Amino acid sequence: MSDTTASRSLYISPKYTVDFWRDLVLDPENPTQDDWIKAIDVLRDRIEGRFIKPAQTLINVDKKRKPQTFGFAILALDCLVLETIEGFRQGVIDHKGRSGGLFASFLSNWQPFKDCVGEGVDAASKASEFYIQGRCALHHSGTTDKMTVGISGPMMRFENGQIFVNRTVFHSELEAEFKRYLAVLADPASVDQRKKFLLKMNPICGV
Template identity: 75%
Template sequence: MSDTTQSRSLQISPKYTVAFWRGLELDPENPKQEEWEKAVDVLRDRIQGRFIKPAQTLIDVDKVNKPQTFGFAVLSLDCLVLETIQGFREGVHNHQGHSKRLFNAFLSTWQPFLDCLEAGMVPDDKAVEFYKQGRCALHHSGATERMTVGISGPMMKFDNGDITVNRTLFHTELVAEFDRYLTALSDPASVDLRKKFLLKMHPICGL
């Protein structure tokens, strides 16, 4: 991104611009906590404004507009959030060629996901199933073959190759995980996490 007036005024979230981000003093080794709190709020505003709030709006509309569940739309947005969180955790700016690994890394260590697995199920295997049936199927073809998305039952259930997802529980748990990540990022002791956060966020702002 060239350093022009237009590029500096580019919105990186509903409230913040490239110029605002470039004006922050963010050194993980010698942190100014007030500056880091601003940086965390930029990410919060970016992910909430672009993905979480739109998904929640669809969920809220459903409460007064039954029986429409908007399940695939909600899950598609949440898959973007899931991969984005892991990308920030690892400092991966360009996700091309990394999506499958990022999904696996997130899901295979995410307790709400692990709680959905029955005895003998391998977390890595089920994470790949969800990646293929959910993220890839929805994002590439707008349809799923062996996944059902609804508003009842457990967050996720695997049954002989079929997957059932409760989009409301999935969204709720994912938002909670995003909040936990922001809390960790706000901790001055999270030096490595902050370094990786900058590896992803700086290129977005042309740094």
Template identity: 30%
Template structure:
């Protein structure tokens, strides 16, 4: 069973991560391929389709956001070494907003993070709509609060999540990042073992 394009769970288990830095770099490439193929590339295709349209004519905002909101939780689960986020989604999502240098400037209080989690993450993923009066747009700041109106720029969200992913990957590539790597490996080992169980 594949855990990334053209890479199986069994191949993952054969990596010599304890003694081989080259295999570590390969492991990180596998993760990068997994995330880009499942999250980044589909969003880029949607953005490309809408690129020539006027902002008022763009219609893929909710789909773009849904994918990126899932990716936020996914990245944080890897950072924390969580095998699953069952029963922890709120904490994991809010931790991402708080710790990410690309998102934290827009969500400086726990109340703002809580509201974003409920209105956007839960609203879009569970109800197919935002559970507030905030608007989804494709221009402007990532998140704007002005004169009683709130606006989220889904394009800026995607750009920021790509930067966060790049930061995380760069951290993993550093052999000195022992704790980060240990948590990453715990998560990947779990995914590989689960895929094998599905097959068997």
């Protein structure tokens, strides 16, 4: 991003601009806590404003419709959130060629997903199935033949080669996980996570 007046005034979230980010003093080794709280709020505003709230809006509107058909759109947005959270956790700037690994890492370490997979089942392999049938199928072709997205049952279940997703529970659990990540970043002792957060966020703001 070139350092022009236009680029500095660019909104990186509904509330915050590049200029706001660049004015923050963010040193993980010697944290200025007030500025870190502001930086974390930038990320919260960015992810909630661009993905989580739009998905929740679709859920709320869909409840009033018969039949409820917004499930794939909601799940597609949540897949973006999932990958983005893991990208920040790992400090990955460019996701090209790395999306599958980010999905596998997030899901195989996410307790709600592990609870759905069950004991004795390889969570990483199931995460790969979800990535292929969910994220890739929806984002690349807008359809999937091995996944059903609905509003009942557990967050997710794997059965006879099919994946069944309760999009309402999935969204709620994902939002809770994002809040847990923000809480980690708010802890001054989370030096490594703050460094990785900056690795990804700074290039977005041309830093």
